[in-house]
Amino acid sequence: MLSKALSRLGGSAARHPWRVVAAWLLAAALAVAAAIAFGGRTADSMTVPGLDSQRAAELIQRAGTGQEGMTAQVVVTPADGGATFFDHGVARTALARLQAEVRRLPHVLGTSDPAGALDLGADAAVRGGLVSADGRIAVVRVQYPDQSQLSTEDVDALVDLVDRLRGEMPLRIEMGGDLFYVFSDPGGGASELIGILAAAAILFFAFGSLVAAALPIAMAVFGLTVGVATMTVLAGMTEIPTFAPVLGSMVGLGVGIDYALFVLARHREYLARGVEPHEAAGRAVATAGRPVVFAGGTVVVSILGMAVANVPFMTVGGLAVSIVVLIMVVASVTLLPAFLGAAGPRLARVGWFGRASWVGRLGRLGRRRVTAAGAVPASGWQRWIGHVNRHPVPYAVGAAGLLLAATLPVLGLRVGLPDDGTLPDSRTERRAYDLVAEGFGPGTNGPLIIAVDLAGDTGVVLDRLVGAVAADPGIASVAPALVDQATGIATLVVFPTTGPQERATADTVARLRADVLPSVVGQGPARAHVGGAAASLSDVGRRTSQRLPIFVAAVLALSFVLLMLVFRSVLVPLKAVLLNLLSIGAAYGIMVAVFQWGWGGALIGLEAAVPIVSFLPMFLFAILFGLSMDYEVFLLSRVREEYLRTGDNGTAIVRGVSGTARVITSAALIMVAVFLSFAVAEDPSTKMFGFGLATAIFIDATVVRMVLVPATMTLLGRANWWLPGWLDRVLPQGPAGIDAAGDTDVESTGGAGPARVPAPNR
Structure with a gap:
């Protein structure tokens, strides 16, 4: 017994x-x-068999465009409240130096180039989504390999670099992104x-x-x-x-x-x-x-x-x-x-x-006992x-x-997942989130990635797809498509009008899958799937x-x-x-x-x-x-x-x-x-x-x-x-x-x- x-x-x-x-x-x-x-380190993987977002992730992995890896973003604004990157030469020089320093970090595959875009003109920098329309906020997007090749040391290296540069530059610098979500303590x-x-x-x-x-x-x-x-x-x-x-x-x-x-x-x-x-x-x-x-x-x-x-x-x-x-x-x-x-x-x-x-x-003695x-x-x-x-x-x-x-x-x-916007103001991820939302809109903090297997279809399908997605009321903008010629897979980075944890974003994802994408690819050989962190969580x-x-x-x-x-x-x-x-x-x-x-x-x-x-x-x-x-x-x-x-x-x-x-x-x-x-x-x-x-x-x-x-x-x-x-x-x-x-x-x-x-x- x-x-x-x-x-x-x-x-x-x-x-x-x-x-x-x-x-x-x-x-x-x-x-x-x-x-x-x-022992190993903990890591978050949203790999779930059978989900549409997982199919998108598999296509992105096959395409090898770099979007399958981890990302971080360094958000920058001039310390002088009246200055912009359009007219403040010292701030632009500091931004260029920051980009160069970040590129030299271990495991960094590359970064976006807001400083180079500014050299081409304010309109080019704004159209590329690298500098806000008022010129006050710039985003340096940092591309890393897959999380299996990374660790908390990569977060520490980026944090240490930014801490050092804050004391040397006339910039306010904040950080966030997938790298921090996965590897932060x-x-x-x-x-x-x-x-x-x-x-x-x-x-x-x-x-x-x-x-x-x-x-x-x-x-x-x-x-x-x-x-x-x-x-x-x-x-x-x-x-x-x-x-x-x-x-x-x-x-x-x-x-x-x-x-x-x-x-x-x-x-x-x-x-x-x-x-x-x-x-x-x-x-x-x-x-x-x-x-x-x-x-x-x-x-x-x-x-x-x-x-x-x-x-x-x-x-x-x-x-x-x-x-x-x-x-x-x-x-x-x-x-x-x-x-x-x-x-x-x-x-x-x-x-x-x-x-x-x-x-x-x-x-x-007359006093009530308690436990x-x-x-x-x-x-x-x-x-x-x-x-x-x-x-x-x-x-x-x-x-x-x-x-x-x-x-x-x-x-x-x-249901959803609290994003960086719910963290305390003392966290750099929260401050970076707020700056991005202020400068580019809340959806920029949770972009969607549409992966399209063209399956031999002509580029007309891709053009129609970009136009249909951009016309959706829940989409603020669509970045230029990247096409891998070897695999015939295209990827589109799409920015919703709403934040990643809002119900409207989940509704937008559902609408893209149920109405927008099928209306373009129809019964043809091409297949499109919606991925990205917001779609995966949904x-x-x-x-x-x-x-x-x-x-x-x-x-x-x-x-x-x-x-x-x-x-x-x-x-x-x-x-x-x-x-x-x-x-x-x-x-x-x-x-x-x-x-x-x-x-x-x-x-x-x-x-x-x-x-x-x-x-x-x-x-x-x-x-x-x-x-x-x-x-x-x-x-x-x-x-x-x-x-x-x-x-x-x-x-x-x-x-x-x-x-x-x-x-x-x-x-x-x-x-x-x-x-x-x-x-x-x-x-x-x-x-x-x-x-x-x-x-x-x-x-x-x-x-x-x-x-x-x-x-x-x-x-x-x-x-x-x-x-x-x-x-x-x-x-x-x-x-x-x-x-x-x-x-x-x-x-x-x-x-x-x-x-x-x-x-x-x-």
Whole structure:
């Protein structure tokens, strides 16, 4: 049985703690050494089979015009606010020198030549799109090879050069482009530190012990070190997206500390009953460790299920994050009990979880006791859950109505990708973006590239195509076409009238594909495809939106089956699935209100309203559904134990929910603190991940677990544990279910075994 295997594993680790700690130290050292020796760098690739933008990218690659590589742009304006490049000779000379210096950088294939265009006349420079119509802004476009040949050193070289030239030239110089998006540091390190410090503070106030607070942190740091190092090694074998390390750190810290808290809290309960430390650690891993294994497995399976979207970078990113979660689960049932065994009886000193704490003594003096999560102690929780159970209908209807109202903004959800215009003003990418938009129009920051396979057609087709595209109301201008004679492939750089993250740009892409291009190429041999970053992001968003319902249905079905196996019930897993879905929907709705509508965005440093990251809804659903199962399994396991022991549904709900409320509330507070530490990062995508995860966990641990769960379980009564007889005979017996948990028996009855209460209506 799983519980017995976990008991033996935890007990063995507790009896031989230093062997286990040494093994983890060795694993961490080997992982870090492998990362240094064989690791790679993260890189973003929007390669997605079957999309129109991917077909365009393949044609561009075949044409070899240079547009298949990475680009950067250096945006320049005279420091003198009254000067222009048309009439300021010193500024033009400095611009020419800047171009020459940039061309000499490693891996630079070439640059545009606004200085040379100015020598031909102001009109030539403006027509070429290199200098703004007022002469104030010039753009030096820098062409690099494919990203596989580049690294962060190329970004650093460009930044160092510009930093030096700023002090030598009468120019204001800013930088941006693909090179910065792909290779810039996402900046998660400070957020990780803030999250760890916040978790440490909460754990100390929760347990009232430095030793007890340090153990979950130490376990999470060990696991995160091994996990991130393993992710780095994986990056040496395949392309790992840049968001994966940040998301892996965010989720790894949250679940690692949470899992450790569940086990540690149960361990201290056993110590308080006088159980010997090694035995207490084994029992804690057997009972609390079982929900940890189940919940962690659910997270991993949910994340890996994103492969259904058939978006490679999402699949690989999910694999990287799931590795971190899996390592945290292993650490929770091996490394943590080793720490518990090494700490010995010192962990028996009760803090805020115990009745002998100084908080309890203050309470006896008439002051209300509270936990670190702002929650009332066990007796208070019992009163609250009892109150909800006496009024289940208004609480169930009210809480469900509140969450449904919060879900409504999802109807206006718009996917995309925040561009450089959403970064803080302190970032050079944002300043470059604003200068380009000011001088050339917002669409210049997100050009489209139309790739045309002429297939032997005459140049008349290309001329007609250029004219039709230029006539579209969503297109501001079309650069001269480049034709590769060897392959017969032409490429057109097209500048929309709107910015890359605006809905109108996606509409323009759709219109070009559906109406404009077919009207020219018709049924002939020529084929045209729309590519570029804006088109790729639009395509990825549409692909994930189309596959999201299938993914959600698969995760819900799998979770229902697993919960039915665990709790031997039909209605309990059905209720759990629906309530989890409701809490995630509410989190989505709040995200739309904050990020798309801008409600309260300034509180987390959001500079402007942004669309929801195209792949975020699927990623968040996978992670949040698994995380919500942590609390669901932890809580329902206790309720089920009480029901098997007493046979009374109402008593089981009050005792089970109130008995886990303190741990769940503190665990949720820790996870919310960790996730919110990422919500204050500069990058809007990181903000979105952190804020979305924090919001969903807060809703799940408060409205759902402490109101909806007890209210709905009270309304269902003994039907909670209903399982048709034929289904009971079909389902496998033994380790999957709580009924088979041998250690649960010991805990509940002191070894006599629980009273077996048959489920109703079998």
